[in-house]
Amino acid sequence: MTTSATPAFDLYGFWRTSATYRVRVALAMKGLPVHEHIVNLDAGEQHSPVYRALNPLGGIPTLVEPGHAPITQSLAILEFLEETQPEPPLLPSERHARARVRSLAGMLAADTHPLITPRVRKYLNASHGLDDAAWRAWQTHWFGTGLRAVEQRLASEAETGVFCHGDQPGMADICLASVLAVMQVFQIEVRDIPTIERIVARCQTLAPFARAHPRRQPGAPAA
Ligand SMILES: N[C@@H](CCC(=O)N[C@@H](CS)C(=O)NCC(=O)O)C(=O)O
Numbered sequence: 001m002t003t004s005a006t007p008a009f010d011l012y013g014f015w016r017t018s019a020t021y022r023v024r025v026a027l028a029m030k031g032l033p034v035h036e037h038i039v040n041l042d043a044g045e046q047h048s049p050v051y052r053a054l055n056p057l058g059g060i061p062t063l064v065e066p067g068h069a070p071i072t073q074s075l076a077i078l079e080f081l082e083e084t085q086p087e088p089p090l091l092p093s094e095r096h097a098r099a100r101v102r103s104l105a106g107m108l109a110a111d112t113h114p115l116i117t118p119r120v121r122k123y124l125n126a127s128h129g130l131d132d133a134a135w136r137a138w139q140t141h142w143f144g145t146g147l148r149a150v151e152q153r154l155a156s157e158a159e160t161g162v163f164c165h166g167d168q169p170g171m172a173d174i175c176l177a178s179v180l181a182v183m184q185v186f187q188i189e190v191r192d193i194p195t196i197e198r199i200v201a202r203c204q205t206l207a208p209f210a211r212a213h214p215r216r217q218p219g220a221p222a223a
Contacts, residue, residue, distance in 0.1 A: 008033040010064040012054060014041045015217035018113050018182035019074040020061040025174045026078050028208035030085040038219050041118055058119070075109050078171055090171040100157075101165050104150060104172035108179050112146025116182075136188070143183055144190045150176065154195040163199055169206060177203045185214050 009027065011034050013020030027034045039045045039060050046058040054070040055062040063071045063080070071077050082090045091098045114120070116139045124130040130138070154160045164172035180200045183190070203209040214220055 008035050008066075010034070010066070011036045012039050012051065012060060012062040012064075013037070013217075014039055014060050015220040016182060016185045016214045017041065017060050018178040019059070019109070021178040021181050021212050021214065022074045022109065022174050023061050023063060023077050023081075024212035025177070025208045026081045026090060026171075028211060029088060029090070029169070030081055032081065032085055036218070040219070059117070075105060075171075075175075078105075078174065082171075088168070090174070092165060092170070097159065097165060100159060101170055101172045104153065104164055105175040107146060107150055107153075108172075108175035112142060113179055113182070115142040116186075139186060139188050140190070143179065143188055147179070147190045147193050147196060151193040151196050154199065160195065162202060169203060169209075173199060173203050174209075176200060177209055181212075181214055 009032060011020070011023060011027070013023070013036055015038075024034075024036075039051055041060065045051060046055075046060060051062075052058055054064070055072045057072070059072065061072075061074060061077065063077045065071075071080055078090060091101055121130070121135055124135070124138070154164060159165050161167045163169045164176060176196060177200050180196070204213075210216075
């Protein structure tokens with residue numbers, strides 16, 4: 001159980017990143033204190049030796065609890081925060097329900113979001129001459145592929161409620177909102193996902209989600 005003596009975590013993030021958004025929301029939901037440090041993706045700071053020592057893949061975020069090894073991978077971080085501070089839960093108590101929530105979260109955070117990261121863009125640009133228009137088409141394709149599959153599940157599975165699983169927000173909602181947040185930043189639109197739009201609109205009425213929005217972070221452009 002966490003106490004008021006819990007030392008603040010250090011979170012290495014960047015304003016627009018979807019994976020950092022996930023961790024920000026979870027920390028806020030659980031009321032865990034955090035100091036956020038900016039790793040400027042536009043300046044390539046994720047490749048600096050100092051950051052690579054924390055996160056060898058050069059991905060953001062990384063969470064550090066003082067005195068412990070850095071934790072990378074947003075889903076691993078969410079699981080760690082769940083164990084650190086179980087209330088309010090990000091996962092349901094029943095094992096099949098937990099598997100469903102983790103499965104939805106994985107569709108978004110593991111199978112959709114990584115395909116549109118800067119390192120993928122950089123590689124495609126350098127090795128295949130991918131221009132801006134082709135990159136937009138790539139983003140739209142992979143966001144659409146992931147979100148349509150998630151929509152199909154959310155719209156047809158009985159466990160879907162006000163949120164992705166029942167009527168309490170959890171890990172799948174965090175991942176869903178994180179993907180829509182970065183799509184908004186890149187102005188990518190995917191049509192015909194009404195269940196997703198309904199759930200994310202509800203998430204945005206909650207302070208931890210609203211405060212984690214990319215545009216509200218230090219370093220975000222004014223417009
Ligand atoms: N699977 C990782 C993905 C981390 C990741 O790729 N983050 C992006 C920002 S959302 C990043 O740092 N990209 C840097 C790059 O691609 O060079 C996680 O969920 O933490």
